[in-house]
Amino acid sequence: DSGVTQTPKHLITATGQRVTLRCSPRSGDLSVYWYQQSLDQGLQFLIQYYNGEERAKGNILERFSAQQFPDLHSELNLSSLELGDSALYFCASSVPITGRNTGELFFGEGSRLTVL
Amino acid sequence: EDQVTQSPEALRLQEGESSSLNCSYTVSGLRGLFWYRQDPGKGPEFLFTLYSAGEEKEKERLKATLTKKESFLHITAPKPEDSATYLCAVRPGGSYIPTFGRGTSLIVHP
Secondary structure, three states: OOOOEEEOOEEEEOOOOOEEEEEEOOOOEEEEEEEEEEOOOEEEEEEEEEOOEEEEEOOOOOOEEEEEOOOOOEEEEEOOOOHHHOEEEEEEEEEEOOOOOOOOOEEOOOEEEEEO | OOEEEEEOOEEEEEOOOOEEEEEEEEOOOOOEEEEEEEOOOOOOEEEEEEOOOOOEEEEOOEEEEEOOOEEEEEEOOOOHHHOEEEEEEEEOOOOOOOEEOOOEEEEEEO
């Protein structure tokens, strides 16, 4: 158990719809990362937040957005969903408030999104 | 552009048959090379961090080594429970965003 919690575990929705994925980082971690994993693309970095502020953006579509709240949990919003958005979405956390940032990421179990 | 290439894509071993997985990388100012294990339908699980050429880390049947251009994950006398996808990632200098390889899918037959 990594200590990172993601909900929901599974989500089935239709094209054009909007969904929200939720992530609670490990206790004490300040940074949250979102990754998308599909069979043909591997793990693709989407976006990173640190202590409530956006720090880095990767290959995140304009239809996707995220935020990190004061209690450090994060949400990834996916809108105008397309078939190609079907994938596993992972949240990872790092940067413990009490320790050195060694770069390791601790991943949640993921949210599997299926768009029909 | 940072690149991570893992080989082979898939590997089948008999229980007890030792082998190595390769991770070749191109990165600006390596700040860390990471190995993760991922079971089907689960999130990647952190295994090792290597920072400089010549460094080695061990954990049970796994040993990770690092050179200036690649890293190897050696699996000694593997067991069926070692079956998983092994992911390599590199963190470039000036960034906290690791770039992941596509992984090696390992199956160990009893």
